[in-house]
Amino acid sequence: MRATAKIFWIMGVFFLIVAIAYGLLTGFYEPLGIEPAGFPALIGLTGLAFMIAMVMSIAIRKNDLGASDNLDAEVHDDAGVQGSFSPYSWAPLWTAIGGALCFLGIAAGWWIFAFGVMFGVYGVIQWVLEFSSGQHAH
Template sequence: MRASAKIFWILGVFFLIVAIAYGFVTGTYEPHGIETVGFPAILALSGLGFMIAMALTLAYRKNSINPSDDLDAEVSREAGVQGSFSPYSWAPLWASLGAALCFLGVAAGWWIFAFGIMFAIYGVLSWVLEFSIGQHAH
């Protein structure tokens, strides 16, 4: 985790420097001032890098050393449960279909967007409540 945190700190600083340079260059040479899409997007990318770096840094401080941080660690130390995933889940399909219909609806027609919202809500709710109801209920 420590190496990952360092990588994201470096990425956050890099994108902040790029955003400042991009804002300066577009503010100087564009007739309408600072470009209104790229500059905030690169700033948001920098903020995302800093948020991930902060989360990884806090997780590293809270938990013990990770096998990826130990140079002499064996591969088998990383073995074990990596997460809890439900088998045979249809929820990601419905959520992604809803997202695709929403994006299509913005371009083609708002009535398609409404169907996309319905599919997306069903998919996300069934994904979240997957372990509460049905075959894999706890």
């Protein structure tokens, strides 16, 4: 986990430098000023990299060292349960249909986008609450 945190700190600094350089160059050489799509995207990328780095750094302090932090560790030292997955969930299908309709709606017509939002919201809510009711309720 320490290596992951370091990588994201380095990426955050790199993206910050690139964002500043990109903003300055487009501000000086573009006739309309700073480019309105790339500069905010680079700032957002910088923020995401720093956010992941901070979360990883906090997780390192709160948890024990994992097998990836031990230089003498074997592959089987990190084996075990990786998560809990529902074997026959329909929620990913509805969420994917919603996302596909949203992208299609942007290209073909905004009324399709509304149906995509409905399918997507239904799928996400079903996905989040699927272990709260029915056969898998605890």
